Structures are given as structure tokens and as C-alpha cells.
Amino acid sequence: MDAWDPSYGSSFEGASEADGPASPSSAQVDTDVEVPAAEWAPIDVSPSVRAPSVVFLVDGVRRNDAGLWTSEEDGTSYAGLAASYAAGVVRCDLGKGAASLVGARVARGLFTASPSAGDVQAGSVRYEIHRISGTGEASKLPAAVQAPLTALEIDISAAARDGGSDGTDLLVVDGPLRNRRQLPRTIGYVKTQQKQYLPGPLTAVVTALKPGQRTPVFHLGTVWGGWSWYLRLPGASGAPWSGIVRLECSPDLTPDQAIELAEISVVTLPRFASSAYKDPRAPQNLVPIAGLERRLRGMLGDARVLHRALTLATVRGR
Amino acid sequence: MIGVSDETSPVGRVLGTADATPLQFWTAVTPGEYLQLDDVVVTKRDLPDREPVTIAGVVTQVRARHEGAQFDSDVFAIAEGTLPALVQEAAEITTTRVDPELYVPPSPGAVVHRATGEARDAALHFDRMERRIPMGTGRDGVPVFLNADFLDGTRGAHVSISGISGVATKTSFATFLLYSVFRSGQLGADGTNARALIFNVKGEDLLFLDHPNTKLDEPTVAAYKGLELPASPFADVRVYAPPRAGDSTGTPDVSSRLTGIDAFYWTLEEFCATRLLPYVFADADDERQQYTMVVHSVTAHLHRHAVPAEGGVSIDGRRISSYGDLVDHIVEQLTDDETRSTWAGSAVNMGTVNAFARRLIGSKRDLSRLIRGDLAQRRPHQIKTAESAQVTVVDLHNLPDRAQRFVVGVTLKTEFEEKEKAGTGRPLLFVVLDELNKYAPREGTSPIKEVLLDIAERGRSLGVILIGAQQTASEVERRIVTNSAIRVVGRLDPAEAARPEYGFLPPAMRQRALLARPGTMFVNQPDIPVPLTVEFPFPAWATRKSESGPPPSDTLRSIVQGADPFAVVGSSDDDIPF
Numbered sequence: 001m002d003a004w005d006p007s008y009g010s011s012f013e014g015a016s017e018a019d020g021p022a023s024p025s026s027a028q029v030d031t032d033v034e035v036p037a038a039e040w041a042p043i044d045v046s047p048s049v050r051a052p053s054v055v056f057l058v059d060g061v062r063r064n065d066a067g068l069w070t071s072e073e074d075g076t077s078y079a080g081l082a083a084s085y086a087a088g089v090v091r092c093d094l095g096k097g098a099a100s101l102v103g104a105r106v107a108r109g110l111f112t113a114s115p116s117a118g119d120v121q122a123g124s125v126r127y128e129i130h131r132i133s134g135t136g137e138a139s140k141l142p143a144a145v146q147a148p149l150t151a152l153e154i155d156i157s158a159a160a161r162d163g164g165s166d167g168t169d170l171l172v173v174d175g176p177l178r179n180r181r182q183l184p185r186t187i188g189y190v191k192t193q194q195k196q197y198l199p200g201p202l203t204a205v206v207t208a209l210k211p212g213q214r215t216p217v218f219h220l221g222t223v224w225g226g227w228s229w230y231l232r233l234p235g236a237s238g239a240p241w242s243g244i245v246r247l248e249c250s251p252d253l254t255p256d257q258a259i260e261l262a263e264i265s266v267v268t269l270p271r272f273a274s275s276a277y278k279d280p281r282a283p284q285n286l287v288p289i290a291g292l293e294r295r296l297r298g299m300l301g302d303a304r305v306l307h308r309a310l311t312l313a314t315v316r317g318r
Numbered sequence: 319m320i321g322v323s324d325e326t327s328p329v330g331r332v333l334g335t336a337d338a339t340p341l342q343f344w345t346a347v348t349p350g351e352y353l354q355l356d357d358v359v360v361t362k363r364d365l366p367d368r369e370p371v372t373i374a375g376v377v378t379q380v381r382a383r384h385e386g387a388q389f390d391s392d393v394f395a396i397a398e399g400t401l402p403a404l405v406q407e408a409a410e411i412t413t414t415r416v417d418p419e420l421y422v423p424p425s426p427g428a429v430v431h432r433a434t435g436e437a438r439d440a441a442l443h444f445d446r447m448e449r450r451i452p453m454g455t456g457r458d459g460v461p462v463f464l465n466a467d468f469l470d471g472t473r474g475a476h477v478s479i480s481g482i483s484g485v486a487t488k489t490s491f492a493t494f495l496l497y498s499v500f501r502s503g504q505l506g507a508d509g510t511n512a513r514a515l516i517f518n519v520k521g522e523d524l525l526f527l528d529h530p531n532t533k534l535d536e537p538t539v540a541a542y543k544g545l546e547l548p549a550s551p552f553a554d555v556r557v558y559a560p561p562r563a564g565d566s567t568g569t570p571d572v573s574s575r576l577t578g579i580d581a582f583y584w585t586l587e588e589f590c591a592t593r594l595l596p597y598v599f600a601d602a603d604d605e606r607q608q609y610t611m612v613v614h615s616v617t618a619h620l621h622r623h624a625v626p627a628e629g630g631v632s633i634d635g636r637r638i639s640s641y642g643d644l645v646d647h648i649v650e651q652l653t654d655d656e657t658r659s660t661w662a663g664s665a666v667n668m669g670t671v672n673a674f675a676r677r678l679i680g681s682k683r684d685l686s687r688l689i690r691g692d693l694a695q696r697r698p699h700q701i702k703t704a705e706s707a708q709v710t711v712v713d714l715h716n717l718p719d720r721a722q723r724f725v726v727g728v729t730l731k732t733e734f735e736e737k738e739k740a741g742t743g744r745p746l747l748f749v750v751l752d753e754l755n756k757y758a759p760r761e762g763t764s765p766i767k768e769v770l771l772d773i774a775e776r777g778r779s780l781g782v783i784l785i786g787a788q789q790t791a792s793e794v795e796r797r798i799v800t801n802s803a804i805r806v807v808g809r810l811d812p813a814e815a816a817r818p819e820y821g822f823l824p825p826a827m828r829q830r831a832l833l834a835r836p837g838t839m840f841v842n843q844p845d846i847p848v849p850l851t852v853e854f855p856f857p858a859w860a861t862r863k864s865e866s867g868p869p870p871s872d873t874l875r876s877i878v879q880g881a882d883p884f885a886v887v888g889s890s891d892d893d894i895p896f
Contacts, residue, residue, distance in 0.1 A: 101404075304531065
């Protein structure tokens, strides 16, 4: 068991949002999808688009509960990470004015490259072993949590719509879509802009966006690429990149379908924007997502209790 | 053993974010269920090597809040449907019973059931009451009982009712309680033989106890039925009223009730013979007052020297036929240097005599209609519950303050002395007295207060039970309040509710007492640790002329003849009246 509090080792949050993307991206960008690059200009809300009455928002949270070291028979030792993660879906029924948690799942895992380690039973909870390949340095372990968390998010977002979809609802996934692209009527919601995808003149269009406006849809040619567009949320501070979010949808969609989703996102998302005095990540951190994260973090359980249980479990196992 | 019956539904679980103690704990209410104040719940705790402990209690506070909201303004986002949050209700439970008596806290997460039927009776200790007097329904509409042991003197006696005038319905509750004692049959023969003496101090609202209420509706009759009581007026009521002022025939002074009513008064002979003079003075026993010495020596003198003479009395050969004459005679004798020492003793100075005389002359106007020398002696005029009906109502509302004190003081003294003479605790006598703070104030002493204290402290063994009502219990003699086994509170004044006399009310209930509706009372009895909220039904008897039905037939007697002719002319055989 690593004596250090696990939260010390996980401060790899992105840079401050107001700074804007730092590094230019080398990805292939097709900016002529909706309008030719030369005619790019901010696009206002189209009056004909109606906001969906039901919006699903998916998010996941994770917490590193403890760092561990295994002792192998040959005297070597592998780093291990015990982490809790949870994913949940909020169903915002704007027509009825009710936001509720329609699905949430908590999982815990022990991430290590050790060939001998097994599941850890800590008190009443069980950390399932996730064996990772390679040398398994301690610094690489946190990234390994992401895959099962994403899988959990996909599971839960598919389950959320089991209750019936009227065909007009919208599913917003926190973060890039990546392998969640097969979900229908789904957009990925990217809060922090780390890569600069657009060429210089078009970037000026992004920073010129007024609250509630979006850029035309463009196509990203990366591995996880797809249709994408920028949107400025209301309540921004006035800095060029404040309140800007990038949205993406599955590349399997036709350009028209992508544009339709873009239109819908413009009428839907601004009302979810949070205010600066309540949320340090405002306005990008949407109100339902913030609420969902709070609930999920609550469901992860008390970190101190788990840390204590893990300590006891590992001492006993020695 | 309290049974958790199967048909009771789980309403929640003991929550673990607040301390659960054996005496108080919080319950999270299952979504879709509800708990309201005064609901009775029960939960269980398993113990190693022992039978499980059942913890029962009543809800003393309920709260609802948004979980997942951080800021007050989050409520708008939640109501709009953008922020997910959970409405969570929680109820504070105050334990009423732990069975077996192992004071362990309920474990967080334990299922809490709504208690009904036997479980509810057990939680409220009704199952241990051998004789239980229904006193209304709880918030759940099920009867709530009073342990008769604490009313009839077996283990306790006396009732103290407090509350704001007008809204608290103190007298209505007192009369309903009496009705329940008489009609529920729980006291057996004691209940049937019991007598009640009710002093009517305000309006004529207690004069119609034996008249049916014309406003009685179906739901009220059903409410009585639920309590296993008939919805009818009091069966046997006799009403006494003072004679009209300035009327020489002694007609009772009431305007609304015309039948079944008798006048009460004292003859001068009785006034002198039974030493009633001290009751004329409000503070006759106060040691700080010099003149009280004179009061007692004059009383003794009257007792010794007054000779009955045709209704009036004759003192020192002088014929006196009215209270005014008596006062004048006493004052004359006291101011005369020759006779003063025989009346008041030798060591009394003139100032003291004047203080006495001043007060005595002041009483002339108030008391001359009650102390008579001109009315027939043998005519029934005395208030004697033993010879009267089951319920005796003494109307005081037309009398000035001093006269009210006199009537209450003398009547109670007479009744109590009768009881002392009889030496037995049966039949029970219930005395209903409103404005107790006037008759037994916290400060000072008076003959009436002495009588009331006697009743409060010794009445229990003699079968005299005081049902006292007052606006403010804090202004009533502490010994009377502390001797009351049953304390009842209606709507309270906010400043009054904060006083230590109401310490038996939990904070939430104290707050509720500020907005209690008429007909809602909080009743504290010794064997239930939490006061119960009681709603008692609308009276089945008339409380005013406008709602009174036809009078009972036997009261028509008094229209034909106001007094018993045989009593007037005397019953001796050799006297031929016609």
C-alpha cells in the first residue's frame, strides 16, 4: 500500500479553459462541409429548429482510492492502483421540468501489471483485477482506468434509452465521442480545447462567436474523428476562448444529419450552461453534468472509508 | 412485546447521516410514502443472543430537502429540469416505547413501519391501560385514550388545561372529557355515580349541557361512534344561577335558559354559622395584611352571637334582614369605642379597623344579592352536588369579580368539607374551574387558594378531581400545576409557550401549539413520554341558545313550580300548610 494519498498523483487536469488550445493539431480538417471555408461566419440559431424535450446527459467520474505495490515471488514488485469509477445518465425532461438520474453504475478495479495479483476484497466492496500489459509503471496506471469507465458509460447510455425514445431526444456525452459513436442521436461535448484544429483565419471565426452561435460543421480526419463544430455558451467572461465548447458527432452520419444535430445542439445546450459563481468550470461544465458528477462522486463512497478498508485488506493478505 | 404486523407497510429506513439514539432518531421516508407529525411508527433491532428489540415512537418533526443541490438558487435549475436532484423527506421519531427495555439505538438502514392496530396501541401504551377513557382522535383518525388511573386518583388526579381564550377551546375539552368519563363506561360504577361541578364563568355557554345540539351533523355523530360514545347531551344536569339583583323573589338571573334552573344564595344565618366572612376578602389569609386579624375575630363573633330569626339573623338583640344591614351593623359596632373590643379584640387600632370596614363596605354592592335574609330558608338554594344532579353547573358570568370568588370559594369549601366528613373517595367529584389563575394565583394567599391547594394536594384521596383551565399556566400556583397528572395545552401565546411550565412539550410541538386549531389539544399523561395530539369532536350538546334543541322533559318542572312546595312549608307533620 502506497502511503501517499492517491489524489496527489492524479492532478493531470487540462489547462485553464480561458487560455484556449495550446498546440496546433496535425489532423486533416475538411472545412467545406456546410459552407465553403471562404464564407465561414458565425451561425445563429435557426428559428425552425425545436429543442428536444428530453435530453440525456452521460458522464463518468473516477477516483484513485489507493496506490499499491505487489510483492512477487521472485522479489520484484509491481505498482497497482485501486480505483473507483462510476457512470450515470441524467434524463432532463424539459417539458415536465424534471431532471432525474435514470441510470448509474459504480465499479471498482485494481489496475496492475502484476501476473500474480487477484481481486481485492476490501470490507464490503470488491476491487476486480484489471491486468494491464507491459511493464506497468505507476504513472501509466491512471490512464488504464479510462477504458473500463468508457465501457461503463456506453452500457449505461444504451440502457438509459431502454425506457423508450421518441426519436427526438438527444444524448450528450461528456468528452469526445471516441468509441461511443454507435449510439444514435448522440453528440460528444468537449469542454477543454487542447488542440487547435482549424486553420488560423477560421479560428478567428470561433473567437468571434457570440453566445448561442456556432461555427459551420467541419470534418476531422483523425482516428476518432468525425463531424465537429464549435459553440459559445452564454455566461462567458469575454476572453476569446471562454465559453467555447467543441461538439462532435459520429462520422458515420451524413453531412446533413450532422448539420441537423449541430442545429439542435445550439438550441439545447445554452440553457444548461452553468454560472461562474456556482461552478469554477462555468459555463462549460453543464448544470446537469455538474449535478450528475456530484451524485456519482457520492456513490463512489467515502474515500477515507475505502482507503482504510484497503489498508486492512492488504495488511491481512500479507 | 410490540407486534410488527404484516399488513403495516414500510414507510422508510432509519437514516445514518444523523445520530440515531435510543430516544430519538431520524427516518428517511421511502419515495412515494409520507409521514406526518404524530404518525406512529415502529422499527426493530436484532441483538446477538437476545430477542429483538422493538422500538416504537411518534413523528415529532418532518423535513424535506433537495439532495444534490448546493446552492439555494439550485432549486430553480431543479424545477426547470436541468439539475438532477432528489427530494428526500426525513422524519424525526421520538421514542415512546422500547420493548424489551434495552435502550439500544435502532441501526441505520433498519426498515421503519407505520404502526397500526395493536402495534399502535402498544406504541402509545394503550395496551397497558386497564381502563382507558377516549379523549378524541389522533391525526390518523384513530381514537386516543387517557389512562383512567391518572384521572380518578388511583395513581394520579387532576387535569390542567392551558391555552389562549377563545381559540383553545379549554372548556369544551373539559366538558368533553367529563362526558367521556360519564358515558364511556370505563370507570364502571364510579363513572356513573361520579358528580361534576362546573363553574360557568364566561357567557351562558355551559348552561345548555342537557340540550341536544341542532348543528350536530353526520360526520360528528360518526366521530362519536368511532370513540364508542353516544352523541347525545349530558343526561342529568342541574343549573344554578344567582338571584337577579334587586329582585326580592330570588328569580335566577339568566337570559337564555328559562327552564331547569334554580337560584342559589346563602342565608344570613348560614353566612354567620358557617364562617363565610373570610371569603368576602380576596387576601384574608395574607399575613402581611393587618386587617385579616379583624376578619377572623369578626367571623368568630358572628358565629357565636348570630341567632337565626325568620330568614335573617339577630345579633345582640338587633334584627338584621339583609347583607347590607349586616355590614352596616358590623361597621357601626367596630367604630363604636365601647363595642369595638368585643368584636375585634382589644389590641386593634383604628387604622386597621378602617381598612377592614372599607373593604367590607365595598363588598355590599357585589354580595347583597347572594347573601339574603329575605328569602325562604328551607327552599333549596344551596349548591350541593351530593343532592344535585350528575352535573351541576354554577353560573357565575353575571357576577362581579368579588362575588365570583365568594361563590367559588364557599362552594368548593363546602363540597370539600362534605367529602372530608364522608371520608371516602367515592363518588368522584369533578370540579371544572376556568380562570384558575384568578382563584389560585402564583403570588399571595387567599382562602380560595387554600381550598384549591387542599383539593390539589389531598383531593386525590378524597375523590375530588380538579379540572382547572387557565390562559397561562405560568400564573397559576405552582403546586396546583405540578399536582396535575394530566396536562393539556391548546393554542398558546408565543411568549407563554416559551415558559418552563410547558417543558413537557417537545420543541416542535411547542411551535405547533402556536397554531393549533380549535378542537386540537396536546395531552400529556404520565405513562406516555410524548404528548399526544388529540382532536376531540364537536360537542353533541348545545353551547349557546341558538343551537340548542328542545330542553329535556324533566326540566320543564321548573316552569310550573320554581321550588319544591314541601321544602318551602317544611316537612314537619304537625304543620298543616293548607
